[in-house]
Amino acid sequence: MRTPLIRLVAAVAGATVLAAGCGSGAGPSAPGKSEITLWQQKFTDQEDAWYKKAVAAFNRSQDKVVLKHVIVPADTWDQKMRSAQAAGKAPDVYTVNYSKVPGFARTGVIQALDPLIPADKWAGLQEPVLASVEHDGKKYGYPMLVEPSAVLFYRKDLFAQAGLDPERPPATWQELIDYGRKLTTKDVAGVVTAANQIDLAWSTWGLQWNAAGHLPISDDWSAPRAADPAYKQLLQVYQTLYQQGIMPKQPLAPYADANPLGQGKTAMMVCGSWAASVLLQDYPKLVGQIGAAALPSFDGDATKPTATLGGWTLVVDAKSRDARASAGFVSWLLAEDTTLLVEFFKNTKFSKYSPRAAVAEAIAKDPAAAENPWAKTIEERVVRYAKAEPAYDWAVSLAFGKAVEKALQGKDIDEALRAADAEIKELIAKNDLAGQGS
Amino acid sequence: MAVTSLRATRARPRAGARPRPRRENRVAFVMLAPLLALLGVFVVWPLLHAVYISFFTWSFYDPAVFVGLRNYLNVLTDVEFVNSVTRGLLFSAIVVPAQVTIAFVFANLVKSVSRRMATVMKVTIYVPAVISEVIAAIVFALIYTHRGGLLNWFLDFFGIEAIPWLGDTVTALPAIAVPAIWIGMGVASLIMLAGLLDIPETYYECASLDGAGPWTKMFRITLPLMKNVILFLLITGFAASLQFLILPLLMTQGGPVNSTNLPNLFILQHFTTDLYVGYSIAAALLLFAVLGTVSAIIFRLVRSEKAMDA
Numbered sequence: 001m002r003t004p005l006i007r008l009v010a011a012v013a014g015a016t017v018l019a020a021g022c023g024s025g026a027g028p029s030a031p032g033k034s035e036i037t038l039w040q041q042k043f044t045d046q047e048d049a050w051y052k053k054a055v056a057a058f059n060r061s062q063d064k065v066v067l068k069h070v071i072v073p074a075d076t077w078d079q080k081m082r083s084a085q086a087a088g089k090a091p092d093v094y095t096v097n098y099s100k101v102p103g104f105a106r107t108g109v110i111q112a113l114d115p116l117i118p119a120d121k122w123a124g125l126q127e128p129v130l131a132s133v134e135h136d137g138k139k140y141g142y143p144m145l146v147e148p149s150a151v152l153f154y155r156k157d158l159f160a161q162a163g164l165d166p167e168r169p170p171a172t173w174q175e176l177i178d179y180g181r182k183l184t185t186k187d188v189a190g191v192v193t194a195a196n197q198i199d200l201a202w203s204t205w206g207l208q209w210n211a212a213g214h215l216p217i218s219d220d221w222s223a224p225r226a227a228d229p230a231y232k233q234l235l236q237v238y239q240t241l242y243q244q245g246i247m248p249k250q251p252l253a254p255y256a257d258a259n260p261l262g263q264g265k266t267a268m269m270v271c272g273s274w275a276a277s278v279l280l281q282d283y284p285k286l287v288g289q290i291g292a293a294a295l296p297s298f299d300g301d302a303t304k305p306t307a308t309l310g311g312w313t314l315v316v317d318a319k320s321r322d323a324r325a326s327a328g329f330v331s332w333l334l335a336e337d338t339t340l341l342v343e344f345f346k347n348t349k350f351s352k353y354s355p356r357a358a359v360a361e362a363i364a365k366d367p368a369a370a371e372n373p374w375a376k377t378i379e380e381r382v383v384r385y386a387k388a389e390p391a392y393d394w395a396v397s398l399a400f401g402k403a404v405e406k407a408l409q410g411k412d413i414d415e416a417l418r419a420a421d422a423e424i425k426e427l428i429a430k431n432d433l434a435g436q437g438s
Numbered sequence: 439m440a441v442t443s444l445r446a447t448r449a450r451p452r453a454g455a456r457p458r459p460r461r462e463n464r465v466a467f468v469m470l471a472p473l474l475a476l477l478g479v480f481v482v483w484p485l486l487h488a489v490y491i492s493f494f495t496w497s498f499y500d501p502a503v504f505v506g507l508r509n510y511l512n513v514l515t516d517v518e519f520v521n522s523v524t525r526g527l528l529f530s531a532i533v534v535p536a537q538v539t540i541a542f543v544f545a546n547l548v549k550s551v552s553r554r555m556a557t558v559m560k561v562t563i564y565v566p567a568v569i570s571e572v573i574a575a576i577v578f579a580l581i582y583t584h585r586g587g588l589l590n591w592f593l594d595f596f597g598i599e600a601i602p603w604l605g606d607t608v609t610a611l612p613a614i615a616v617p618a619i620w621i622g623m624g625v626a627s628l629i630m631l632a633g634l635l636d637i638p639e640t641y642y643e644c645a646s647l648d649g650a651g652p653w654t655k656m657f658r659i660t661l662p663l664m665k666n667v668i669l670f671l672l673i674t675g676f677a678a679s680l681q682f683l684i685l686p687l688l689m690t691q692g693g694p695v696n697s698t699n700l701p702n703l704f705i706l707q708h709f710t711t712d713l714y715v716g717y718s719i720a721a722a723l724l725l726f727a728v729l730g731t732v733s734a735i736i737f738r739l740v741r742s743e744k745a746m747d748a
Contacts, residue, residue: 004511078710079710085498090498107499107500196693247606251605394613394711405694
């Protein structure tokens with residue numbers, strides 16, 4: 001009788017310990033102190049370390065609020081967030097991509113920050129970036145950084161080996177295809193870029209603007225515009241690159257991963273500006289052998305956008321237990337002293353850009369900014385002409401990404417665009433999107 | 439006949455004995471109560487609640503708005519949902535028959551070898567069952583890698599050009615079916631073996647005396663007596679294969695061009711990215727209905743009966 005009783009007690013004790021371990025890991029908060037939680041999507045080790053340091057500094061800087069910090073891997077973010085929302089335990093503050101802010105604001109998931117952060121703190125932010133976190137005239141996030149979604153990085157040493165001029169990156173898409181053909185070997189891909197509908201959906205936003213001068217849905221979201229014949233050139237480029245084996249038949253890594261270029265598995269790579277951080281940190285000996293350029297423009301006009309300015313912002317959950325304290329943290333971190341923020345851009349090797357004038361000026365004065373040899377090119381040729389990320393539902397982007405993926409797989413381009421157009425039309429009807437755009 | 443008489447006698451209450459059906463019922467209910475309570479709390483109530491909220495457009499923040507059957511209509515008129523279910527059925531049609539056939543052959547093989555050899559074979563076949571789907575997905579993704587993958591390296595010996603197994607719409611679904619078959623083979627084989635060992639040897643001896651060959655024995659003795667085991671494997675195998683999630687999620691994310699987007703992955707993608715939850719709940723309930731219907735059809739086609747010697 002004794003053994004089963006002991007087992008039962010042990011099981012209950014174990015379950016209690018397990019239950020405690022599954023929680024936030026936070027002990028009871030200090031009396032009189034408000035406790036709030038920050039969920040941060042896992043980025044690079046340097047960024048994660050910066051967030052940890054920032055949270056510790058915030059907790060030291062005052063004695064009214066205790067901020068708990070949780071790092072959530074990107075691939076489990078959506079599931080964890082949905083589970084937390086369902087259980088009424090969503091974090092008070094969390095990192096969000098700009099493109100998701102208007103949707104979250106529209107559905108009441110996050111709350112407006114204008115009433116919580118004084119007006120003077122919003123001064124000096126770039127207008128287009130600020131617009132991407134607005135909904136119905138209210139600001140729902142405080143922009144932290146911007147990073148262009150598509151830059152062409154290339155290996156100068158492999159260019160030289162293939163008899164190409166290392167200082168002259170491809171200026172047209174035909175040139176990029178020709179270069180890619182010359183650079184492709186059994187072990188090295190000519191170029192790597194997005195190859196599945198999810199990555200294609202967002203990484204081609206800039207090229208969608210470039211090819212057609214608009215996105216595949218009208219500005220007020222009332223009509224699809226994916227069937228515009230101007231998009232055919234975009235799909236044709238991807239089809240040629242894939243079908244001729246210039247890009248790998250199976251992705252070497254996800255679009256956001258810059259390692260294939262550093263590892264010598266590809267001669268050219270389309271990736272976001274964040275790739276610079278990885279290349280500088282992990283492949284320092286190769287830095288002199290890597291060049292960066294804007295993606296070619298379809299009509300040769302280099303002033304047309306080839307990328308969108310993505311980036312991250314901090315938002316406050318609509319059900320936050322202490323919205324004022326949460327917004328206070330956002331303001332303390334992003335809208336006040338610039339020292340900590342400059343350190344963030346320094347740690348990420350100046351591969352990202354600040355939308356706040358005071359921070360951008362401080363960065364410009366920092367001699368360490370010269371460490372990133374591609375920053376100037378990216379800023380002058382990509383960021384300057386880039387567009388803000390679209391605010392419409394992700395499903396619309398996915399419909400166009402699917403069309404590009406179909407082209408990649410050798411399907412008829414006209415048919416792929418027509419299908420995307422029909423799908424977007426259906427999404428508009430089913431989700432009542434008409435009239436919700438700008 | 440003797441058996442029948444005995445059963446008939448047992449079924450009737452003995453003369454003078456007091457019938458106590460009520461008490462027996464009470465005991466049965468008491469014994470079942472914990473299970474029924476758990477079933478009610480964790481299965482019936484969530485299911486009823488899911489049905490209820492599927493009639494609302496609903497998020498975790500905005501107040502729910504009653505929309506009647508709109509979520510269901512949205513799902514049923516969504517070509518992608520219909521395609522994902524059709525794809526799931528095709529996937530099951532590849533996985534389940536292959537699993538049952540391999541398990542049947544393997545079980546016969548184990549039955550025919552020495553005891554020691556049989557133990558080795560049983561352990562070997564069961565190993566995939568204890569390997570997590572995540573590990574299986576990673577291992578097979580490495581095998582299928584286009585450049586430098588084990589399979590293409592092997593094919594290269596025969597001068598066959600590297601095939602993008604997971605990057606081509608034609609090969610991606612069968613490529614994912616292979617680890618699915620591999621994972622389920624162990625349990626299916628052991629269940630099949632247990633069924634085979636239950637068949638009395640005397641049946642085969644009698645058949646041999648009557649001049650029956652191996653094929654006759656298989657079709658006249660083995661398969662009819664294994665009918666319930668095969669039915670069980672078909673139903674459980676079908677339900678499991680239609681619900682595979684981890685393999686397509688990790689190996690292809692449902693691509694290329696949705697060619698491996700199985701129903702559960704489709705629902706998960708909607709659940710995690712849609713701004714409102716009603717669609718994914720309606721889709722999940724419709725998938726539940728599809729599973730129930732196909733299981734019922736299998737029951738109907740392969741009728742469950744008592745084995746001949748029962």
